[in-house]
Amino acid sequence: xxxxxxxxxxxxxxxxxxxxxxxxxxxxxxxxxxxxxxxxxxxxxxxxxxxxxxxxxxxxxxxxxxxxxxxxxxxxxxxxxxxxxxxxxxxxxxxxxxxxxxxxxxxxxxxxxxxxxxxxxxxxxxxxxxxxxxxxxxxxxxxxxxxxxxxxxxxxxxxxxxxxxxxxxxxxxxxxxxxxxxxxxxxxxxxxxxxxxxxxxxxxxxxxxxxxxxxxxxxxxxxxxxxxxxxxxxxxxxxxxxxxxxxxxxxxxxxxxxxxxxxxxxxxxxxxxxxxxxxxxxxxxxxx
Numbered sequence: 001x002x003x004x005x006x007x008x009x010x011x012x013x014x015x016x017x018x019x020x021x022x023x024x025x026x027x028x029x030x031x032x033x034x035x036x037x038x039x040x041x042x043x044x045x046x047x048x049x050x051x052x053x054x055x056x057x058x059x060x061x062x063x064x065x066x067x068x069x070x071x072x073x074x075x076x077x078x079x080x081x082x083x084x085x086x087x088x089x090x091x092x093x094x095x096x097x098x099x100x101x102x103x104x105x106x107x108x109x110x111x112x113x114x115x116x117x118x119x120x121x122x123x124x125x126x127x128x129x130x131x132x133x134x135x136x137x138x139x140x141x142x143x144x145x146x147x148x149x150x151x152x153x154x155x156x157x158x159x160x161x162x163x164x165x166x167x168x169x170x171x172x173x174x175x176x177x178x179x180x181x182x183x184x185x186x187x188x189x190x191x192x193x194x195x196x197x198x199x200x201x202x203x204x205x206x207x208x209x210x211x212x213x214x215x216x217x218x219x220x221x222x223x224x225x226x227x228x229x230x231x232x233x234x235x236x237x238x239x240x241x242x243x244x245x246x247x248x249x250x251x252x253x254x255x256x257x258x259x260x261x262x263x264x265x266x267x268x269x270x271x272x273x274x275x276x277x278x279x280x281x282x283x284x285x286x287x288x
Contacts, residue, residue, distance in 0.1 A: 048275065055279040059260065060113060066263050067116035070123045077119075081111045117259070121251035124259045132250060133239045136184035139198060140242045142233040143190075144169035144178045152209040152229035159206060165233040175228075180235060182242060182249040194230055207232040261286050 032040045071077065085108060088097060094104065101107040125132060142165050146152040151172045158168035166178045183190060185199070191212045210230040218224050239246050261284040271277035281287050 051273070051275050052279065055276055056283070059264070059280060060117070062269060063120060063260055063263060064113050064116045066267055067120040067123075071116065071119050077112060077115045080115060081108050084111060117256070118251060120263060121254045121256075121259045122247055124254060124262055125247045125250045128262075129243075129247070133246070136186065136246075136250065137199070138182050138184050138239050138242075138246050138249075139234055140180060140182055140236040140245070142166065142169075142178035142180050142235070143176075143183075143194070144174040144231050144233075145176065146172065146174060146229045146231070149209060149211075149227075149229050152231050155231050156206055156209070159233075165206075169231070178233070182246050184250070191228075191230070194232065197232070198234075202237060204234050204237065207234065257284060260284060 028043060031043050068074075085097075085104060088094065097104060097107045101110060144152075144155060144165070146155065151174075155168045155172045155174070158171060159165055163171070169178050183198075185195065190198075193210050193212050197207055197210050207230075210232070211227055212230060213225055213227040216224050216226060236242055264280075264284065264287055271280060
């Protein structure tokens with residue numbers, strides 16, 4: 001049934017100039033397929049329902065096929081899907097997968113489609129690379145936070161005496177194990193004071209102690225100040241030095257709608273059916 005629907009709607013989604021005032025119809029659309037007291041259901045009613053319920057699925061199928069243009073080797077994607085299914089089956093989740101997706105094969109198709117759309121997101125970041133790094137201002141760094149200024153200062157001291165940053169942080173009760181990661185200017189995990197430090201200079205290496213202070217009210221109505229003390233180890237500010245990592249990170253956080261809209265426009269997908277056009281452009285307002 002899915003293949004029939006795909007073929008049906010592929011006739012309505014083609015490259016070229018679109019006549020946006022046309023509505024596709026069935027030659028036998030008035031034929032009644034169900035009737036009951038004071039109600040009847042014709043083929044054209046089913047057809048309109050299919051358009052409404054299937055538009056997004058069809059767009060995703062189109063995008064999946066676009067994504068295949070940018071994937072040199074499908075074997076890794078297929079292996080990942082098979083490995084996930086094997087793992088879930090071993091954990092006893094097979095019945096849940098079938099209950100939710102209908103069949104294991106349907107789940108596999110869904111998983112592969114998501115991996116392909118992720119590849120499309122990577123291509124999106126690659127093609128808009130210069131624009132995105134200007135917005136994101138990415139840096140590669142490690143970050144540690146402490147509950148006392150003494151712990152933060154001792155972390156800096158230990159690092160300057162030859163310890164690695166992650167060990168210096170952990171040995172001084174860091175709230176996390178510092179990982180070398182890509183951070184961007186709009187990263188919600190970074191407090192304002194950390195972003196302000198990163199934007200106010202081009203320094204590499206260890207930062208001074210950065211204080212993030214908050215004020216709360218206790219049960220007696222008194223203001224209580226609480227603070228977290230951050231130390232950064234800025235490893236690189238040059239995106240070219242960590243381009244692949246940045247692309248993967250940015251792709252994971254890229255707006256799905258922005259990615260889809262970009263490639264629908266790039267590949268000049270047009271809608272000759274007004275209902276479908278209205279449905280899709282309601283979601284992708286920048287569609288040309």
